[in-house]
Amino acid sequence: MDDISALLALADKMLWVTALVAAPVLIAALVVGLVVGVVQAATSVNEQTLTFVPKLAAIALVLVLLGSSMMMLVADFTQEIFAQIARTGQTEQSPP
Numbered sequence: 001m002d003d004i005s006a007l008l009a010l011a012d013k014m015l016w017v018t019a020l021v022a023a024p025v026l027i028a029a030l031v032v033g034l035v036v037g038v039v040q041a042a043t044s045v046n047e048q049t050l051t052f053v054p055k056l057a058a059i060a061l062v063l064v065l066l067g068s069s070m071m072m073l074v075a076d077f078t079q080e081i082f083a084q085i086a087r088t089g090q091t092e093q094s095p096p
Helices: 003-044 048-092
Strands: none
Touching: 003 048
């Protein structure tokens, strides 16, 4: 039963880490898309490729500014997973 709860805790942490890593990029793309959409609607310019370059620039800026902290979150979570694997292996191989 303890293994199942540990697995569920890791799955919960995995979902949070995924959300924290993906959220800044997705929010930046959303905001830029909304701003460009409003500008296109106000000026009656309906060019599909117009939204690509600003979104690409915003995502690149977010990755430059927050990429290191995103990678630290992923690295910390990876270390936690490997530590959990090591602890599980040690408890299963304890002498009788």
